[in-house]
Amino acid sequence: MNTNHLSAWEQEEYILDERTPQMLRHLTECAECRAAVARLEDGLGVYRKAAVQWSAESLASRPQQVITARKQPVVSLRWAMAAVIPLVLLLIALLPFRTSNPRPVQQTAQIRDDSRDDALLDQVDEQISAAVPSSMESLTHLVSTRDSAAAKGSKHLVQSN
Amino acid sequence: MEALEQFNYPGELSPLRDRMIAELEDVNTLCATYRSRIYRYALLSLKDPDLAETVTQDCFLKAFKARKDFRGDCSIATWLTRIATNLIRDCTRSRKFQFWKTAGSTALEAGDIADRLRSPGISPENSLVVREELVKVWDAVDALPDKQRSVFVLRFVEEMELPEIATAMGLHVGTIKSHLHRGLAAVRKAMEKTR
Numbered sequence: 001m002n003t004n005h006l007s008a009w010e011q012e013e014y015i016l017d018e019r020t021p022q023m024l025r026h027l028t029e030c031a032e033c034r035a036a037v038a039r040l041e042d043g044l045g046v047y048r049k050a051a052v053q054w055s056a057e058s059l060a061s062r063p064q065q066v067i068t069a070r071k072q073p074v075v076s077l078r079w080a081m082a083a084v085i086p087l088v089l090l091l092i093a094l095l096p097f098r099t100s101n102p103r104p105v106q107q108t109a110q111i112r113d114d115s116r117d118d119a120l121l122d123q124v125d126e127q128i129s130a131a132v133p134s135s136m137e138s139l140t141h142l143v144s145t146r147d148s149a150a151a152k153g154s155k156h157l158v159q160s161n
Numbered sequence: 162m163e164a165l166e167q168f169n170y171p172g173e174l175s176p177l178r179d180r181m182i183a184e185l186e187d188v189n190t191l192c193a194t195y196r197s198r199i200y201r202y203a204l205l206s207l208k209d210p211d212l213a214e215t216v217t218q219d220c221f222l223k224a225f226k227a228r229k230d231f232r233g234d235c236s237i238a239t240w241l242t243r244i245a246t247n248l249i250r251d252c253t254r255s256r257k258f259q260f261w262k263t264a265g266s267t268a269l270e271a272g273d274i275a276d277r278l279r280s281p282g283i284s285p286e287n288s289l290v291v292r293e294e295l296v297k298v299w300d301a302v303d304a305l306p307d308k309q310r311s312v313f314v315l316r317f318v319e320e321m322e323l324p325e326i327a328t329a330m331g332l333h334v335g336t337i338k339s340h341l342h343r344g345l346a347a348v349r350k351a352m353e354k355t356r
Binding site: 008009011012015016018039040042043044046047048049050051052053054055056057058059062 | 196197200201204205210213214274275277278291294295297298299302314316317318323338341342345346348349352
């Protein structure tokens with residue numbers, strides 16, 4: 001009988017299904033190693049049983065949830081975004097035209113007003129600088145006569161002095 | 162494993178992948194088939210039924226959204242487990258979870274679960290022994306680091322093969338073996354305390 005017992009590592013290797021012929025031969029011959037391996041296997045078996053039972057009980061108390069319900073809004077949201085984005089881009093593209101269109105109209109109106117004002121001022125200038133009306137011409141003569149008389153008078157004064 | 166063996170034939174990969182994607186399309190059937198498994202994994206990893214439920218829901222939602230990206234190089238169960246693993250990791254990293262983990266206690270939980278364990282056909286004496294053994298194993302598994310515990314659960318509760326666990330966890334098979342040896346050593350140590 002082989003008295004070299006399986007090491008802890010070898011027992012674990014056996015449990016992990018990494019079994020060599022020497023291991024198997026030893027286990028058929030050695031009751032002590034067989035008991036040690038069986039004890040570890042039993043402990044793992046009980047753990048598995050308890051874990052499966054606990055999980056099953058916990059899951060049974062929870063309602064089955066439908067997952068497909070969450071995918072539909074994502075798809076429709078994508079379509080909505082696809083429809084909205086071109087509209088927004090179109091609005092952005094049209095915005096400068098809307099603001100720039102009234103500007104030339106205002107400018108031309110202002111130019112028209114300015115030219116009208118200029119024409120009016122020209123007319124006023126013409127009227128001011130125009131010759132005195134014929135009905136008032138005698139008055140201008142009077143003024144010019146007096147002016148000439150004053151000029152003559154001053155001449156006399158200079159001569160008398 | 163049956164699905165994995167078929168991947169050795171690249172010519173048959175595409176039809177098999179198409180079949181798997183078709184299976185992923187039917188989310189209700191998918192849930193009915195894998196819900197208990199994913200929920201159990203999340204529950205044993207997080208120890209919180211509400212969080213486990215959230216993770217399970219998110220797992221199926223993510224799987225459904227990413228169904229076109231499924232390459233078919235592993236079974237659906239393994240792929241779902243991988244998604245769940247990432248979600249569980251995100252959960253355990255959150256500060257909120259860390260707070261409740263610190264504030265709460267799982268000491269009563271092991272006893273409660275052992276009390277509820279149904280063992281028909283076992284004598285009261287043996288039932289008591291089984292209960293004591295379970296509390297020790299349960300506490301030992303609880304005390305494992307998160308990653309080690311996840312690997313332990315996938316191997317000894319879900320009974321997954323080592324390469325499947327490696328795919329689901331995104332680790333090498335050697336690393337998985339190392340985690341399992343450490344987990345088993347901790348369990349053995351806990352069980353030997355009574356002797």
